[in-house]
Amino acid sequence: EVQLVETGGGLIQPGGSLRLSCAVSGFTVSSDYMSWVRQAPGKGLEWVSVIYRGGSTDYADSVKGRFTISRDNSKNTLYLQMNSLRAEDTAVYYCAKDSGSLWGQGTLVTVSS
């Protein structure tokens, strides 16, 4: 079955770090570009980061220098390392395949003291 399963969300204090994982099944994580998209509570969608097939990456200005997207082909897993977290990073984080043809169920990150 083709699916994406995100884990790693939770409550974290401002300034803290968190790593999100997206376990991929049914296809190879490096076979297409993969992304992280977030949605703040009651708000719209924001495309956070993408990693392309060749390994190059792009980031939204709001997270550049703080977040790092990566993948582990041996574990068939996508990651998002989030450092220096801020209250405005509070959101449900989704991983998505290519141009959004497949999404995970999301994992909630809450940044609060």
Added chain:
Amino acid sequence: ELVLTQSPATLSLSPGERATLSCRASQSVSRYLAWYQQKPGQAPRLLIYDASSRATGIPARFSGSGSGTDFTLTISSLEPEDFAVYYCQQRSNWPWTFGPGTKVDIK
């Protein structure tokens, strides 16, 4: 950053009616425009990609049109399960951006 504007913000219709949703880009995105449906507590679902191609498993009542800066999503006859929020999204220029959404609710 490329800005997408959606109209109307809310569309109140009855089952069986036709829904027409608009998305306008601040600059040309060629045909790199997608439409998503999102229901409460669920991830977005891809409906249309590249302006007019239906994603796998999407019913034929959903259709997309447009190019450049003006795009339309049409739902030919609303089913009860179609009442949701719809977002357009461009992947022409990074950062890829979404519109603010159109909520289609029951009249």
